Amino acid sequence: MTIKVLLADDQALVRGAIATLLDLEPDIDVVAEVGRGDEVLAEVRRSMPDVCLLDIEMPGLDGLAVAELLADVEPQCRSLIVTTFSRPGYLRRALDAGVGGFVVKDTPAKELAEAVRRVHAGLRVIDPALATESLTSGPNPLTEREQQVLREALSGVPIAQIAMQVHLTAGTVRNHLSSAIGKTGTSTRAEAALVAQDLGWI
Incomplete structure (x- = not known):
């Protein structure tokens, strides 16, 4: 059975490279690509992918918000975060949002393909180094309101x-x-x- 994949990343070169690598796998088919987070849901409903590969920082809607949205309204489509931002706080937020996996963009192609297969099978895949860092750094101590005001304070x-x-x-x-x-x-x-942004707390 072929696993249908949607790629969501605002960097066209990265998106294209991942698509090319995954299309080399006989059981994986990249059926759609989008460059904005707020385009994912409509594309999921149009192309019916099994797994969405989501970057975190995208215009329109970030990957964590997209993953949460998909878990709520399109739970048959599993989410796999593929990001350059290996922050422990992001991992915790991703798991809270219901993602099936969290890997970094320098993951070797074969490992990324295997992560797609495992997430499709209902398993959870987490970058081991990031998992260790997340466990040692502790939970996000900020309340929802504190996170909210800090996000505004960034500007x-x-x-x-x-x-x-x-x-x-x-x-x-x-x-x-x-x-x-x-x-x-x-x-x-x-x-x-x-500091909160660097740790992935906001």
């Missing part, structure tokens, strides 16, 4: 603007930022946001 906007974006008072935003600064061991909201 460097004033607290008043963050408050408007997240529908909270400026005082409440300050409290969340202060807590996040403490949890990340940093001194400013900008540092806290960057």
